[in-house]
Amino acid sequence: MKILVCISQVPDTTTKIAFSDNNTKFNTAGVTMIINPYDEWYALVRALELKETGAASAVHLITVGKAEAEPVMRKALALGGDEAIRIDTDSNDPYAVAAQIAAYAKNENYDLVLCGKESIDYNNGVTGAMLAEMLDMNYIGFATKLDISGTTATVNREIEGGEEVDTATLPLVVSCQKGMSEARIPNMRGIMAARTKPLKVVAPAEVAAVSEIVSYELPPAKTGVKMFDADNMDALVAALHSEAKVI
Amino acid sequence: MSVIVLAEHTQGSFKKKTFEAVQYAAAIAKETGTTATAVVLGTVDDGAMAQLGSYGAQKVLHISDARLDQLHTRAYTKVLAAAAEKEGAKVIVALHDVTGKAVAPRLAARLKAGMVAGAVSYPDLSKGFVIKKGVFAGKGFAYVNITSEVKVITLMPNTFQVQKTEGTATVEKLDVSFDDKDFSTQVKEVNKVTGTVPLAEAELVVSGGRGLKGPENWHILEDLAGSLGAALACSRPVADSHWRPHHEHVGQTGGTIRPNLYVAVGISGAIQHLAGVNGSKTIVVINKDPEAPFFKAADYGVVGDAMEIVPKLTEAVKKFKAAHS
Numbered sequence: 001m002k003i004l005v006c007i008s009q010v011p012d013t014t015t016k017i018a019f020s021d022n023n024t025k026f027n028t029a030g031v032t033m034i035i036n037p038y039d040e041w042y043a044l045v046r047a048l049e050l051k052e053t054g055a056a057s058a059v060h061l062i063t064v065g066k067a068e069a070e071p072v073m074r075k076a077l078a079l080g081g082d083e084a085i086r087i088d089t090d091s092n093d094p095y096a097v098a099a100q101i102a103a104y105a106k107n108e109n110y111d112l113v114l115c116g117k118e119s120i121d122y123n124n125g126v127t128g129a130m131l132a133e134m135l136d137m138n139y140i141g142f143a144t145k146l147d148i149s150g151t152t153a154t155v156n157r158e159i160e161g162g163e164e165v166d167t168a169t170l171p172l173v174v175s176c177q178k179g180m181s182e183a184r185i186p187n188m189r190g191i192m193a194a195r196t197k198p199l200k201v202v203a204p205a206e207v208a209a210v211s212e213i214v215s216y217e218l219p220p221a222k223t224g225v226k227m228f229d230a231d232n233m234d235a236l237v238a239a240l241h242s243e244a245k246v247i
Numbered sequence: 248m249s250v251i252v253l254a255e256h257t258q259g260s261f262k263k264k265t266f267e268a269v270q271y272a273a274a275i276a277k278e279t280g281t282t283a284t285a286v287v288l289g290t291v292d293d294g295a296m297a298q299l300g301s302y303g304a305q306k307v308l309h310i311s312d313a314r315l316d317q318l319h320t321r322a323y324t325k326v327l328a329a330a331a332e333k334e335g336a337k338v339i340v341a342l343h344d345v346t347g348k349a350v351a352p353r354l355a356a357r358l359k360a361g362m363v364a365g366a367v368s369y370p371d372l373s374k375g376f377v378i379k380k381g382v383f384a385g386k387g388f389a390y391v392n393i394t395s396e397v398k399v400i401t402l403m404p405n406t407f408q409v410q411k412t413e414g415t416a417t418v419e420k421l422d423v424s425f426d427d428k429d430f431s432t433q434v435k436e437v438n439k440v441t442g443t444v445p446l447a448e449a450e451l452v453v454s455g456g457r458g459l460k461g462p463e464n465w466h467i468l469e470d471l472a473g474s475l476g477a478a479l480a481c482s483r484p485v486a487d488s489h490w491r492p493h494h495e496h497v498g499q500t501g502g503t504i505r506p507n508l509y510v511a512v513g514i515s516g517a518i519q520h521l522a523g524v525n526g527s528k529t530i531v532v533i534n535k536d537p538e539a540p541f542f543k544a545a546d547y548g549v550v551g552d553a554m555e556i557v558p559k560l561t562e563a564v565k566k567f568k569a570a571h572s
Contacts, residue, residue: 133354135325158345160257166432222545
């Protein structure tokens with residue numbers, strides 16, 4: 001079984017978000033880029049576990065990005081994986097990103113494609129389902145557990161107010177979230193090995209974007225907190241009712 | 248033409264968020280000089296579907312195949328694509344929830360449609376088809392212009408007030424032929440947490456952090472949530488320590504929620520936590536540390552020991568409810 005793990009590079013979770021060029025660009029000055037946590041902690045680690053148990057024969061990592069995405073891909077390779085692929089283009093259009101990955105993956109016969117449930121920068125959470133359609137694969141989203149037996153996957157997925165256990169035949173795309181696996185830290189051997197692992201750069205396919213980000217804005221600042229005395233909870237409840245109108 | 252909206256139901260009944268999606272689709276339809284058509288999959292009776300008219304749907308397309316009572320992304324995609332073709336729809340709306348997020352992108356890929364996931368505004372047609380959505384887990388917003396002819400939108404639940412109006416929708420049958428592949432995922436088991444409000448759609452949320460000291464103290468939050476009719480949530484350290492289940496974790500790497508009221512107890516307000524909750528309309532912070540960063544993002548604050556304050560707040564809520572019932 002061959003697994004493809006989709007990796008996105010995102011700003012570190014502690015990043016203070018700012019926009020430049022008249023609010024048309026995300027200001028990356030001084031921002032540390034990391035592997036999208038859902039891609040790393042859940043999709044990648046689960047793929048590695050499946051290889052360690054012998055269920056998978058190969059784990060490939062793929063990203064869509066320019067050369068600045070390479071340090072993040074090396075870090076991902078330090079955790080594990082046999083090779084990385086970087087499609088040499090950049091886009092904020094989720095359809096175009098999925099189409100680029102699909103154009104590469106369609107000739108590689110992957111049995112399982114794993115991605116995080118969403119990237120923590122653009123919060124779309126659409127790549128997995130789009131890929132499934134483009135590659136004519138089954139899709140299960142928001143998975144918290146994944147096991148493979150032969151050509152059948154057993155997947156726990158989040159549903160409204162609970163969880164469901166599904167089975168699906170491979171090939172399959174799964175979007176992964178908390179519960180799937182425990183985060184790992186790359187060890188020195190992994191870091192050394194990652195330096196010599198193949199990181200293929202692939203020319204982008206002809207794909208036209210179908211959306212564009214026109215501008216950004218920051219959320220409105222709070223006007224200031226109103227404090228209540230611990231012995232006067234009636235006043236807080238009254239404010240929630242008559243001022244905030246939430247109860 | 249028409250605007251298509253996926254009208255989700257739970258065992259035959261529609262929830263508020265579905266009415267919100269229908270109302271959203273109807274408003275876009277009105278703005279673009281057309282009508283809204285709701286698509287209902289699975290077992291629902293005609294009376295319930297006709298109700299969707301009260302939220303602006305002029306027509307309901309119903310496919311009653313009982314296999315569709317469960318989510319099959321291939322089959323759902325096929326149905327929505329067939330409905331869009333039948334109606335000549337250029338805009339397709341779904342909810343930004345577990346079902347919508349599994350189906351809408353698949354549909355967008357099939358129709359080569361541009362998509363906005365998690366819309367929090369109506370499209371601005373004066374600038375193209377520009378929709379606002381949250382980015383960086385709530386630390387910012389982006390305005391996205393969809394440039395393709397067909398457009399797919401998932402609406403963030405709890406964005407708009409739902410208003411019931413007069414109106415009944417006509418219900419028409421929709422026929423779609425399936426093959427085995429459309430149902431190649433099977434549901435083996437469903438485990439629902441009963442008796443609580445699902446967090447993602449809760450209007451009121453009570454949340455706890457490490458300041459509560461341990462899972463044995465959660466009963467004070469459960470009491471407060473019970474008195475308000477609120478859902479429970481928690482911070483990441485709490486979920487990581489297994490004090491509470493992972494699905495209650497809100498924040499940048501947990502769930503993003505935007506309830507009307509978020510009560511944070513014993514949570515300092517790290518930037519990652521704020522990212523997941525700062526879309527809440529009103530935030531109440533209870534913390535013993537007056538310097539806790541969360542107070543800067545709060546509307547109302549109380550400084551002191553949660554073990555003393557929370558029971559007092561619960562009593563005040565009960566008193567209020569008794570007087571207003």
